[in-house]
Amino acid sequence: MNEQVQSVASDPLFNPLAPDFIRNPYPHYDRLRTIDPIHVTPFGQFVASRHAEVSLVMRDKRFGKDFVERTTRRYGPDIMKEPVFRSMGHWMLQADPPDHTRLRGLVVKAFTARRVEDMRPRIQEIVDQTIDAVIDRGQMDLIEDFAFRLPVTIICEMLGIPEDHREVFYKSSRDGGRLLDPVPMTPEEIAKGNAATTMAQMYFQQLFELRRRNPGDDLITQLVQAEEDGNKLTNEELTANIILLFGAGHETTVNLIGNGLLALHRNPDQLALLKARPDLMVGAIEEFLRYDSSVQMTGRVALEEIDDLGGKTIPKGETVLCLLGSANHDPAVYPDHPERLDITRPNVRPLSFGGGIHFCLGAQLARIEAEVAIATLLRRLPDLRIDDVENPEWRPTFVLRGLKCLPASW
Template sequence: MQDHQSGHQRLTLSDVQRPEYLANPYPLYHRLREHDPIYWDEEMHAWVLTRYTDVVAVLRDPRFSSAWGPVETAWMPEELRPQLEPALRAVSRQMLFLDPPDHSRLRGLVARAFTPRMVESLRPRVQRLVDELLDAVQDQGEMEFVADFAYPLPAIVIAEMLGVPPEDRSQFIVWTQDFGRLLDGGHLSFEELLTTLSGIADFLAYFRRQIAQRRTAPRDDLLQALILAEEQGDRLNEEELLGNCVLLLAAGHGTTTHLLGNGLYALLQHPEQLQLLRENPSLAPTAVMELLRYDSPVQLTSRRLTADVEWAGRRFKAGEEVLTVLGAANHDPEQFPDPDRLDLRRTDNRHVAFGHGPHFCLGAPLARLEAEVAFTTILRRLPQLCLATEQIERLPSLVFRGIKALPVTFASVLPATGATAAAED
């Protein structure tokens, strides 16, 4: 086990939550990679991988498991167990925490809703939503981008796909935060863990009510398709149905919110790149890929060893945790020339912002579509767009990278043009 020193200070991934690295974690990632790209982090009690080639290889290696293993509930207070135990078990049956063949079975049920063709069919609706959100702030000359745009856009889209009322989205943010705390990997006190699981239990209860309504009044949407799979028996059980509804709703808007916030902030910090995209909207697909690489919404993901593994001269032991740092891999100079430079024309851009291998993000095409429509429309409709403050507060998270609030100002909003009218036909 390596003891990494810089001066007298031990290097550890947990430093990413220090103020200087919360603002910009990439210098820390570079230091970790330069000292040792594969090291045991005493504070994290895990192996930390920061090199692109290692991250990609681990994420497609079946010896590195995503599964939780047995769900332990003995620690729960007896009086809360009937409420909290089902929540924990349902989360453990999400695609995110399963290995093949269960993962393959569940992913296959949901994947048909996220094919490129199905996602592209949503473009007119996404365009209308983008314009409606901008219409709502057009006379103000300012907005808080996260609350007014980056959160509601993906929340409405995924809510409509699942067939749940978009007016419930104010509650979604609370439940998504509860789910995010469970995924974050940070230390939760006993009381915080109970509160978090209680929120997830409420999330599950919400979907139970939605599902009960569908059994008597079926509809044509993703939730109904999942209910049908559950009714067919061995394709999907109730825990899997509920757990993956939570996953789709939470993951379907939380990380896209971060993509939109991080992306606009990066553009505003690089006005020459912002102007490039404004003048060349056809560059949007390439630009969004670069924004994803440059400041990824998900910074790391973890795996657990199912057996002893020899890896690049190291011996990983069964049961040990391995943290693959996606944000570090996306700034590895061996893979990305001049990785800390934002270059919207970067074409050889095989980033891992959406993960890699069997667990590659199912909603990646939808997230990219929403970002492409959002950024091109914002830059077309909001002249003189700029930050309203230099003090941007980041979410204190190991896993997720996002912005709490992003106040912006603009001179005026131009009316929707023929592009929107054409999209509505």
């Protein structure tokens, strides 16, 4: 056991919303992997922390999402009447086949590697405009002024959200992250989630109406046409999956860029190396994903009894939480100091985008956005310094790991 592991030895093994866990979950993961790799939480969930089990659970067909059953078990039978949970119940992210296959099939073409590569010049243009807007100021918040603008603009353009509607999205509170955390939401949080969902539903219904009358070359037009086609998807599914794409499209990539920039500035040798060797960028992005993933966890429900997962039996209907961030630091797969940032590390295949049938639809888009954003920042603002690399302020969510702000100057 290493020093970091010993220093937290008296804390509960898995307390993901504790400030110390949010600040740095990795020593906690080391303990879990070493002491209790399939740990059972006070809520009765099983927590998988090693690469082998995390990877298996995401890919094995004996596991699924079973969203309605799982949510009802946790919150009681009335929970699916709450608008926020009703909407989530239609997300492809929470669906099992055949619904999952049908919903994903309707949008997958917009996210192929080729389609995304074609967006590279536009991504470059947005990043350049973002830097142009702040370059004379000599300082900015790397999250709000830089990392956030690119993914929001891109997903708005893909969905066909008109330019004059977007300002509200740039300023939105980004409270939605709690929906995914493994600790149940409070009634106040559910009420907030309901309000945000209802507002989003109202907005998108109007936009659907606009696109029915005025079709464009965008995903909303495509899905509205699929809805009109007959039995491809219902209006509720359409709305819910647009909300999912909108959220998934920016809550995650902003943090890949933010966490990556923080990691680089905490490791000046790696920063200097990347500045000197921009050709290392593609591998560096994989290492940022591995080193401090913007999505730390996903989960699956056992659809039948699993008699041996890391030595434990998982009864039918029980949830296994998959700690992606922990799997990414498992010395069994990354034997050479997994706790170090090394942009030249060989064979980096992070689980940050999940695995199996739910493998992230936007993985390639996120990679290219981060690549262009970070490369351009290093090139155009080579003397940029982060004000406080030691104690940045983290957002209080666990599944979506990212910074509240990251002030920097040049």
